Amino acid sequence: MASLQKNNIDFFTGVPDSLLKQFCAYLADNVSPASNIIAANEGNAVAIASGYHMSTGKYPCVYLQNSGIGNIINPMLSLAHQGVYCIPMLLMIGWRGEPGKKDEPQHMIQGEKTAPMLTAAGINYEVLPDYIEGATQAVEAAVNHLKNRGSPYAFIVKRQTFGDYAQKRPFKSNFPLSREECIAALLEYVGEYDPVIATTGFASRELYELELKKKKQFRNSFLCVGSMGHASSIALGVATQKGSRKVFCLDGDGAAIMHLGSIALIGGHKVKNFVHVVLNNGCHESVGGQPTVGSKISFTGIAKACGYAQTFEAKTKEEIASAMKHCTTTNGPTLIEIKCGVNTRKNLGRPKQSPKQNKKEFMSFLSH
Ligand SMILES: Cc1ncc(C[n+]2csc(CCOP(=O)(O)OP(=O)(O)O)c2C)c(N)n1
Numbered sequence: 001m002a003s004l005q006k007n008n009i010d011f012f013t014g015v016p017d018s019l020l021k022q023f024c025a026y027l028a029d030n031v032s033p034a035s036n037i038i039a040a041n042e043g044n045a046v047a048i049a050s051g052y053h054m055s056t057g058k059y060p061c062v063y064l065q066n067s068g069i070g071n072i073i074n075p076m077l078s079l080a081h082q083g084v085y086c087i088p089m090l091l092m093i094g095w096r097g098e099p100g101k102k103d104e105p106q107h108m109i110q111g112e113k114t115a116p117m118l119t120a121a122g123i124n125y126e127v128l129p130d131y132i133e134g135a136t137q138a139v140e141a142a143v144n145h146l147k148n149r150g151s152p153y154a155f156i157v158k159r160q161t162f163g164d165y166a167q168k169r170p171f172k173s174n175f176p177l178s179r180e181e182c183i184a185a186l187l188e189y190v191g192e193y194d195p196v197i198a199t200t201g202f203a204s205r206e207l208y209e210l211e212l213k214k215k216k217q218f219r220n221s222f223l224c225v226g227s228m229g230h231a232s233s234i235a236l237g238v239a240t241q242k243g244s245r246k247v248f249c250l251d252g253d254g255a256a257i258m259h260l261g262s263i264a265l266i267g268g269h270k271v272k273n274f275v276h277v278v279l280n281n282g283c284h285e286s287v288g289g290q291p292t293v294g295s296k297i298s299f300t301g302i303a304k305a306c307g308y309a310q311t312f313e314a315k316t317k318e319e320i321a322s323a324m325k326h327c328t329t330t331n332g333p334t335l336i337e338i339k340c341g342v343n344t345r346k347n348l349g350r351p352k353q354s355p356k357q358n359k360k361e362f363m364s365f366l367s368h
Contacts, residue, residue, distance in 0.1 A: 007139060009048075013036070013048045014038070015042050015062070015068055016290040017065030017287055019094035019095065020162070022165040024290050025166070028170075029167055029168050029169070030185075038291060040257045042064040042068030044317050045064065045072075045077040045211040046062055049080075050079055052088070054147070055224070060089045060189070061089070063091075063094075066095055066229065067096065067106075067110050067115050069114065073121060076123065077358040078320070079096070088153070089153075092128075093114065093154055093155065096157045097159055098159065125154035127157075128157050128158070130161040135318065170344065171283045171289050171291045173339075175281075176315060176343065177341060179281060180206040181317070188249055188324070189325060194220070194246045195221070195247050196223060197238065198222070198223055198231060200228040201252060202259055207223065209223055220290055220362075221362070229256070229257075229259035233259070235248070235274065236265060238276045242366060243273055245346075249275070252284075254294070255296065263276070263302055266295060267306030268303065273332065275334045276335045278299045280316075281340045285342050289342055298337070300335060307333075310332070312334070313336075314336060314339075323336045
């Protein structure tokens with residue numbers, strides 16, 4: 001961090017990643033929110049960084065998990081690329097699924113393809129050394145590239161590259177229920193034949209465990225373990241084909257904001273059997289609790305403006321029950337915004353089922 005500052009790199013934007021947790025925590029404590037913009041998605045961050053560079057001539061730093069490379073490809077190739085506007089920026093990319101290390105299935109392909117994708121996009125990169133002298137030299141080399149070539153340069157960051165850093169003032173959400181308690185309360189009102197599509201991160205893992213406990217004949221959930229921000233579009237695809245069932249999407253605030261356009265589609269198409277639940281804890285809890293703009297905006301307001309037939313706000317079990325009772329007997333699209341706390345239990349497990357098994361079971365469930 002000192003070498004970034006020495007080189008006048010003091011503007012940051014990106015989407016947080018668990019491997020960059022300490023880096024993000026340091027930024028939260030030491031950089032003003034105006035100079036550390038937590039973006040809606042990674043492509044959004046590249047565009048913000050481009051605007052910043054053109055306004056200041058300085059080099060911004062964009063941080064992301066490697067799963068976000070897909071989101072940066074368009075602005076990288078048609079905006080920042082040396083063959084287009086040629087905009088220098090330093091990318092800091094968390095390397096989930098690094099080959100040879102154990103990780104979740106959804107990260108293994110991204111991990112293997114990280115370096116080849118950067119090469120294909122014409123982005124020069126280096127794996128960031130995990131010792132201070134090496135990292136300092138790497139920053140000098142990166143800054144020389146930014147100065148001389150004027151195009152983006154990336155660091156790939158392995159697990160445990162950054163030392164521990166305890167954030168002084170972590171984001172807090174003081175709502176009474178945890179996300180898991182909210183999901184449990186919702187499940188009480190989901191019918192046996194109604195599909196539930198859950199977003200990336202802790203929400204999917206919680207749903208998986210809650211459903212296991214129920215020992216149902218067949219599971220009705222699809223866990224969107226990757227493809228952050230797309231759970232609601234998957235649910236939309238299901239809802240258009242399964243009109244006789246209520247289709248539930250359990251979304252996160254970070255994920256909903258990442259691809260907010262999906263709300264416009266669901267509302268615009270007036271998908272009657274769609275129930276969109278946004279579990280709004282105001283942060284990206286699954287990767288370290290970095291704030292989103294979720295606590296400053298109204299999802300029910302957005303949904304109403306986009307044509308959802310009904311919206312509810314809830315923060316207690318009673319409010320969740322009342323919204324669910326209502327929406328299961330009336331036409332949607334419905335959006336339920338649930339304000340929840342930031343207090344995931346430490347022993348939360350991971351799905352034992354592979355993504356392919358989950359898909360197979362889900363398809364079989366939908367065919368009944
Ligand atoms: C494209 C992409 N960018 C980043 C990530 C890393 N990531 C996984 S879960 C998550 C946070 C999700 O936040 P939110 O939807 O608010 O749910 P919460 O974790 O708070 O339950 C992030 C950033 C990812 N999986 N994919």
